[in-house]
Amino acid sequence: MIELIEVSKSFGANVILDKVSLRVEEGETLALFGPSGTGKSVTLKHIIGLIEPDEGDVIVDGVSIPNAGRSELKRVRQRVGYVFQGSALFDSMNVEENIILGMPEQRVREDKAGCHERAMECLRLVNLERQVADLYPSELSGGMQKRVAMARAIAGHQAYLLYDEPTTGLDPKNASIITNLIAHLQEELGVTGIIVTHDIENAFRVSDRVALLYEAQIHALGTVEEFLESSDPVVQSFVRPDTESVPTA
């Protein structure tokens, strides 16, 4: 379970999160929407302790992240896969080494062959060819980098996955492959996940619930049906952006 309890965060005078509470149940996938710059990425970063809340608490897998010790934090982080918005691949390592870094350290030391196989399997899952394994991030297109980032996030059979715009920059076919992979991870493997995205259609296909972050708060939270039928003008503008202009924060 992932839980944010009254989390507040400001950068200087810029209030990003104002007492935000959010709960993602075990095995559930939540889609997180919101205008650009509202704090979706900041919210995800709180979950693995890359950003500390000014106030409030973040609980992941039963551990309070802001209060966790080094080894506890490390244990949780190895159970959480994170697809960074900008991919954040290590440019001194090739694709295979990048993917292997997503696996637990001990396994990497003890089972080299197994890790290699798993890396190849992850490449296949994100629809990349084996030959890509030896390339360096600078030799990949943006969409390929994104899929390698996805492969790295799932390489260690992570129980939790945080996807920061996993399909942005992908062609419709690859976006659909990634969306199917997210659905598969959830349905077959019971992964608990949060997807930050602007891709409403694909997100609605895989998510159990939807949250809308707007003006530093969770403006709306509900099932896909509830969202589609909502009469709230802000929600409306997100669900059907073509009929109304998107409000900006």
Place this chain on the structure above:
Amino acid sequence: MAAIGAGVTLTLYHAAGAAVLAFHTLRGMLRPRRYYQLMLAQAFDMGVASIPVVVVVAALSGAVTSQQSGYQFTGTVPIWIIGSIVTASVLTELGPLLTALVLVGRVGARIGAELGTMVVTEQVDALRAVGRDPIEQLVVPRVAAGILVLPPLVAIADFVGIGAGWLGAMLTLPITSSEFIYGTRTYFHDFALWFGLIKAAVFGATITFIGCYVGLRASGGAEGVGRTTTNAVVAGTVALMFWDAVLARLLKAFG
């Protein structure tokens, strides 16, 4: 007044930040099995590639020193003193300090840019996200490599510097080879050599550590990384001069 206050605050802020990083780095260094491979790769990069420029700088400084002392030579002291002067300046000052200054530009700047880029492209965050410790993974191998690489580079610089001093003296001054070597032997004691090499290790740690510290604090895209590189060189140079002054006093105290 306000400016001075802000300056003091900023200095204290960085001193505290550097102390925390130093603590974690030292702790990481206690487990060499975890980083020796990364360290060797870094050491190779820093060391081997730096040899040519270190040799050139050492040769020039040795030759210049023997010329300078030759010109000031008035004849009231024995000529073999030039051998002692060259040896003393190369072993205790020129060898370690000039080699370190060369490495600030080559290595400190590169580390700052490298880690700075990793910060602004979120690679450092990604390392933490996969449960790795950026200090263990990035800082410890680089600082350890700096400590490993500088002493042998300085030993090379010492050798080349004294050799060039000898050659310069032979070619231009009224001194025989055996007089020069006599002067060298008279000054030379193991302590000066060891002291220079220990100083080199301290310099190696300083250059790489400052590159890492500054790099990990980078922010704001390509421009930020550019600033970081400059800061790494400036802060590295100042820190080297500071250490040099402190260590010179220690040499006096023990020598």
